[in-house]
Amino acid sequence: MVKTTTLLLEHAFINGEWQQADTGKTFPVRNPATGDVLANVADCSALDATRAVEAAAEAFKTWRHTTAKERATILKRWFALINEHQDDIALLMTQECGKPLAESKGEVAYGGSFIEWFAEEARRVYGDVIPTNAQGRRLLASKQPIGVCTAITPWNFPLAMITRKCAPALAAGCTVVVKPAEATPLTALALAELGRQAGLPAGVFNVVPASSGKDVGAVLSEHPLVRKVSFTGSTPVGKILLKQAANTVKRVSMELGGNAPFIVFDDADIDAAVAGALASKYRNTGQTCVCTNRFLVQSGVYDRFAEALAKAVSGLKVGNGADEGVTQGPLINEAGVQKVERLVDDARNKGATVLLGGKRHALGGSFFEPTVLTNVTTNMAVAQEEIFGPVSPLFRFETEEEAIQMANDTPFGLAAYFYSRDIGRVWRVAEALEYGMVGINEGIISTEVAPFGGVKESGLGREGSRYGIEEYLDIKYMCMGGL
Ligand code: ADP
Numbered sequence: 001m002v003k004t005t006t007l008l009l010e011h012a013f014i015n016g017e018w019q020q021a022d023t024g025k026t027f028p029v030r031n032p033a034t035g036d037v038l039a040n041v042a043d044c045s046a047l048d049a050t051r052a053v054e055a056a057a058e059a060f061k062t063w064r065h066t067t068a069k070e071r072a073t074i075l076k077r078w079f080a081l082i083n084e085h086q087d088d089i090a091l092l093m094t095q096e097c098g099k100p101l102a103e104s105k106g107e108v109a110y111g112g113s114f115i116e117w118f119a120e121e122a123r124r125v126y127g128d129v130i131p132t133n134a135q136g137r138r139l140l141a142s143k144q145p146i147g148v149c150t151a152i153t154p155w156n157f158p159l160a161m162i163t164r165k166c167a168p169a170l171a172a173g174c175t176v177v178v179k180p181a182e183a184t185p186l187t188a189l190a191l192a193e194l195g196r197q198a199g200l201p202a203g204v205f206n207v208v209p210a211s212s213g214k215d216v217g218a219v220l221s222e223h224p225l226v227r228k229v230s231f232t233g234s235t236p237v238g239k240i241l242l243k244q245a246a247n248t249v250k251r252v253s254m255e256l257g258g259n260a261p262f263i264v265f266d267d268a269d270i271d272a273a274v275a276g277a278l279a280s281k282y283r284n285t286g287q288t289c290v291c292t293n294r295f296l297v298q299s300g301v302y303d304r305f306a307e308a309l310a311k312a313v314s315g316l317k318v319g320n321g322a323d324e325g326v327t328q329g330p331l332i333n334e335a336g337v338q339k340v341e342r343l344v345d346d347a348r349n350k351g352a353t354v355l356l357g358g359k360r361h362a363l364g365g366s367f368f369e370p371t372v373l374t375n376v377t378t379n380m381a382v383a384q385e386e387i388f389g390p391v392s393p394l395f396r397f398e399t400e401e402e403a404i405q406m407a408n409d410t411p412f413g414l415a416a417y418f419y420s421r422d423i424g425r426v427w428r429v430a431e432a433l434e435y436g437m438v439g440i441n442e443g444i445i446s447t448e449v450a451p452f453g454g455v456k457e458s459g460l461g462r463e464g465s466r467y468g469i470e471e472y473l474d475i476k477y478m479c480m481g482g483l
Contacts, residue, residue, distance in 0.1 A: 006193075007088050012042040012209060013192040015055035016202025022047045027211035029186055032098040032330045032366055033320040041185050044208040049177070049219035052206040056148045056175040057225040059203030064145050064173045068122040071171055075119035078198035082112040082191070089190055091322065093158050096184045098329035098366075099284050100321040111159035113448040114167040114464060121469050122171035138480045143473040145173030146251060147227035150220035152179045152213065152241065154233045155332055156287045158187035164452070164463045165230040165253070166205065172472035174228070177206045179216050181233075183332055185209035213237065221245045228252070228472065232289075235412075235457050253461035253471050255289065255453060257386045258414030261407035262292040262443075263429070265400070266300035268419035269441070274308045276443025277392070280417055282316060282370060283444070285328050286390040287336070289458075290415035290437070290446065293387055294376075295394045296403050302374075302396050309392060310356045310372045316390075318361050318370065330366040331389055337366045340389035346381045347373050347393060357390070384410065400425060408434045414454035417443060436462075 010026070011018040019042070026040040042048075063071075082089065090104035099107070127142035149169045153161040158180065166176045180188035185207075192207045210216040217237075221229045221244040229245045231238055232255040245252050262280060264273045281292045297305050321329035331337050337360065344358055357371030368389055376382060376393040383395070397403045407416060416435040420426055430438050436454040439445040446452060451462040461471050 007190040009189040010039050010041050013207040014052045031095045041209045044210045046215045046219050049216040052177045052208050053223045055203035060175045072119040072122045074199045079115040081194040093187050094321040096186050100326050111163045114163040117448040118167035118171035136483045140478045149174045149228040150177045152231045155181035155183035158184035161232045168469040169472045174472050175204045254459040256459045258289045259293045259410040259412040260415045261294050263403050263418035264297045265420040266298045267421050273419040278312050280443035287388050306374050313370045316370045343382045350380050352376045404432045411457040413456035414458035
């Protein structure tokens with residue numbers, strides 16, 4: 001159990017108040033490493049979600065008129081409080097999602113960085129005076145907050161996926177209703193409490209946990225008072241939300257699934273590639289949407305890379321994320337393990353070699369062995385499906401053209417990585433990859449200062465960076481005549 005009980009909250013946060021669900025129902029939040037129940041959290045209904053949207057609409061009337069500096073001051077206080085409580089939040093996060101404590105601390109810093117960044121960006125939302133097209137007229141473009149925004153978020157980054165959406169929204173002058181993932185509502189509720197302490201006015205930031213996304217999600221994507229829906233999660237759910245949002249023509253941001261290639265060319269620095277591979281693949285036990293899904297390795301270095309990667313992966317320590325030195329926590333739940341098992345079995349049955357791991361871990365529960373597969377071919381399910389687990393499938397290729405063709409042969413387009421020291425190749429490949437983000441000789445690329453987002457079925461819009469706040473602003477054109 002978490003040491004600091006003041007941040008372990010179980011009620012919904014609506015209109016500045018901690019409230020039970022309308023029905024009085026709760027749902028259990030479990031520690032995936034032990035199966036223990038951490039808390040019983042308010043199970044919000046469509047009615048609770050509607051009340052939260054109405055509160056956000058009421059609060060928008062005043063929040064939109066605050067100055068950017070006033071909003072920035074509150075956001076900076078929120079950022080400071082998050083830093084002050086880094087250890088407590090990190091422990092809560094490790095307990096509800098399983099990631100190693102060091103990674104949870106990293107996420108608190110990363111999640112907080114969006115609040116700091118957008119506090120700064122709030123004061124740089126400029127419009128334009130446009131050179132006129134006629135005498136006696138002046139043309140202006142100004143930016144205004146969209147209105148009530150909703151955020152539906154996943155469990156793999158319980159803090160950062162919320163702040164990456166809500167910080168730009170609040171900075172722009174919008175108000176927000178968040179539905180956190182059912183597996184990880186506790187971090188979201190801790191964040192709300194710190195926002196309250198920082199001085200966010202009632203109704204500006206609301207959190208409605210629920211045991212299933214469907215009913216609350218329908219309100220958050222269909223209610224006429226909601227002007228924007230921001231979602232991070234699976235592509236099938238993203239498509240449902242896009243359809244629901246279409247009825248009232250809402251703005252949308254979608255961060256959906258990926259199928260990240262990691263290309264290792266013959267001219268790569270293999271040691272650097274292995275270090276990048278380890279970080280990109282095994283972080284959060286392979287459960288991030290930008291985790292490498294397919295290693296494409298040129299034949300000249302295939303065996304060397306496979307051997308070096310397997311050696312590095314064998315050094316990972318599997319266990320409860322709260323324990324010292326653990327680098328690989330459990331998968332989020334049994335369904336996650338079953339998917340990984342199915343993909344490994346399918347590859348093995350179709351001729352792949354298990355170089356390392358390949359089965360459930362002796363610790364039981366939802367632990368899985370860090371795995372490396374060689375001789376993987378494109379007819380195996382792992383070529384098309386997002387693994388979301390600690391499995392590295394190594395495909396072989398001969399030419400640069402073949403690598404690009406294989407890398408782009410997917411409906412997804414979120415992150416891609418490649419290692420090469422040939423400057424001509426670096427430009428050719430970086431430009432040819434149909435992905436929103438490309439890591440070149442880098443395995444970890446996320447930062448609040450750069451635009452995060454995908455193309456194709458990986459999503460719409462960008463989060464973080466100076467582009468991130470535009471997603472929460474409408475441009476108003478004003479034409480003044482008779483001057
Ligand atoms: P994951 O596989 O990462 O859990 P999901 O897309 O299922 O991805 O979940 C991401 C978020 O979407 C969670 O907050 C979940 O509750 C929510 N969600 C799931 N189904 C729906 C739905 N039909 N409508 C709205 N939200 C949903």
